[in-house]
Amino acid sequence: MTKADFVAKIAENGGISKSAADASLKAFIASLQDVLASEGKLVLPGFGTFSVEERAARQGRNPQTGEAIAIPASKSVKFKAGAKLREAVK
Secondary structure (H helix, E strand, O other), rough: HHHHHHHHHHHHHHHHOHHHHHHHHHHHHHHHHHHHOOOOOOOOOOOEEEEEEOOOOOOEEEOOOOOOOEEOOEEEEEEEEEEHHHHHOO
């Protein structure tokens, strides 16, 4: 499914225009980014939990040359599905 298909689905389910659905989706994504950057966690009961996880620095290998490389520490976003979402997908 593409973003355009998803926006159309939101518009259909919400009984709103596609432009309003697109604006809502963009607002949700921007808000999610702000919350994760400032607080590190967002819980949406029944849907799931978005959280920021720290990855430690580690050693890796260049697969072409076999040379050891240092991979710096970083942050990544994790999502854990809630019970209602897991049940709906079954």
